[in-house]
Amino acid sequence: MPSQLFTPGPVPLHPAVAAALAEPVIHHRTPEFEATLQKVFHLLPRIFQTREHCCVVTTTGSGAMEAAIVNTLAPGQKVLALVAGKFGERWANMAEALGLAVQRVHVPWGKDLDLTAVEELLRREQPHALFSQACETSTGALLPVQKLSLIRDRISPQTLFLVDAITALGATELPMDDWGLDVVVGGSQKALMSPTGLGVLGLSARAWHICQNGPTLPKFYWDLAEERKANLKNATRFSSATHLLKALACALEILDRVGLPQALRRTHNLQQATHVALTSLGFSSFPETPSPSLSCMRPPAGVSALKLQAHLENRYGMTLMAGQDQLQDQVIRIGHMGYLTNASMLNLFQRIQQSLIELGGSASSLPVVGPLLGQEIY
Numbered sequence: 001m002p003s004q005l006f007t008p009g010p011v012p013l014h015p016a017v018a019a020a021l022a023e024p025v026i027h028h029r030t031p032e033f034e035a036t037l038q039k040v041f042h043l044l045p046r047i048f049q050t051r052e053h054c055c056v057v058t059t060t061g062s063g064a065m066e067a068a069i070v071n072t073l074a075p076g077q078k079v080l081a082l083v084a085g086k087f088g089e090r091w092a093n094m095a096e097a098l099g100l101a102v103q104r105v106h107v108p109w110g111k112d113l114d115l116t117a118v119e120e121l122l123r124r125e126q127p128h129a130l131f132s133q134a135c136e137t138s139t140g141a142l143l144p145v146q147k148l149s150l151i152r153d154r155i156s157p158q159t160l161f162l163v164d165a166i167t168a169l170g171a172t173e174l175p176m177d178d179w180g181l182d183v184v185v186g187g188s189q190k191a192l193m194s195p196t197g198l199g200v201l202g203l204s205a206r207a208w209h210i211c212q213n214g215p216t217l218p219k220f221y222w223d224l225a226e227e228r229k230a231n232l233k234n235a236t237r238f239s240s241a242t243h244l245l246k247a248l249a250c251a252l253e254i255l256d257r258v259g260l261p262q263a264l265r266r267t268h269n270l271q272q273a274t275h276v277a278l279t280s281l282g283f284s285s286f287p288e289t290p291s292p293s294l295s296c297m298r299p300p301a302g303v304s305a306l307k308l309q310a311h312l313e314n315r316y317g318m319t320l321m322a323g324q325d326q327l328q329d330q331v332i333r334i335g336h337m338g339y340l341t342n343a344s345m346l347n348l349f350q351r352i353q354q355s356l357i358e359l360g361g362s363a364s365s366l367p368v369v370g371p372l373l374g375q376e377i378y
């Protein structure tokens with residue numbers, strides 16, 4: 001039996017998505033596959049909540065972040081990067097490696113962002129772009145994307161707002177057009193309920209304008225203006241990752257059938273139930289403002305997050321994540337995205353309770369959290 005996934009990406013797959021991955025290989029320049037792509041390009045904007053075209057790139061989420069940068073920014077331009085955890089560092093390091101002048105706004109991990117400080121920096125620097133995560137997966141924090149966008153509109157409206165929404169897209173409310181976001185980046189293995197290997201990108205009308213007319217950084221493979229031309233003919237510019245795209249089309253159809261509001265509510269319910277169950281076992285929430293996408297929690301005093309993770313993996317075949325970098329042994333992270341059944345969640349809570357005892361802790365009882373999980377929707 002393979003280990004059961006409870007990670008904030010990759011996520012467990014719906015059986016129909018898994019079945020799509022087992023189909024025979026087809027060629028990408030065929031009517032059958034064009035229909036799949038047509039479905040993807042039709043359904044993706046509904047998840048982004050945009051009227052603009054959305055692109056798919058064959059890469060992990062980080063590659064899509066790089067595509068976002070090279071298509072909308074030019075060498076030497078000044079950008080402001082909010083660094084609230086590991087993924088904020090990635091945005092900033094990537095932008096620097098690509099030749100942008102990066103100013104970092106450090107936010108202590110798990111703490112709420114000081115919006116006044118960001119406002120002052122925007123006023124003083126008038127940067128070409130502002131970078132943020134929507135959900136910082138290393139700390140479980142939800143960042144105030146809508147508020148940031150409103151501040152940008154007021155203080156420095158020409159600043160592009162690039163959002164890494166890889167654990168937010170499809171998991172938390174993030175209406176791209178309504179909130180005025182210029183680039184939104186998603187990844188297949190998070191709330192899009194597919195395997196790792198595809199990045200998705202939404203661009204605002206003005207981001208598309210820059211992408212098509214420049215100036216931008218040098219690019220060839222990542223040229224989204226060229227990619228979009230191919231997409232208009234229900235094709236990708238280079239060989240399509242046919243299996244991954246078929247899986248994505250299937251997952252997007254499921255999400256569309258269920259409806260985005262219901263999908264977001266499901267994520268929220270899983271988080272609420274996890275919070276109540278683990279709090280009663282002595283865990284405490286790490287971020288001040290948790291994202292519904294995942295729970296990032298400190299274990300009870302004296303319990304090592306790494307030992308707990310290893311115990312659940314080795315004894316019970318359940319994979320969840322400990323922390324990254326400075327939080328490595330401090331927190332456990334449980335994802336609320338993908339195909340998670342109520343039974344599997346209740347089982348996880350019981351196994352965590354059992355593991356705490358087996359690791360030498362004391363027994364506390366689990367409250368009834370079944371009703372908090374609500375209906376299974378997939």
Ligand SMILES: *Cc1c(COP(=O)(O)O)cnc(C)c1O
Nearest residue numbers: 060061062087137164166167187
């Ligand atoms: C998962 C994730 C990424 C992308 O990671 P890849 O390993 O490149 O897919 C980027 N940002 C956030 C916030 C993530 O959760």
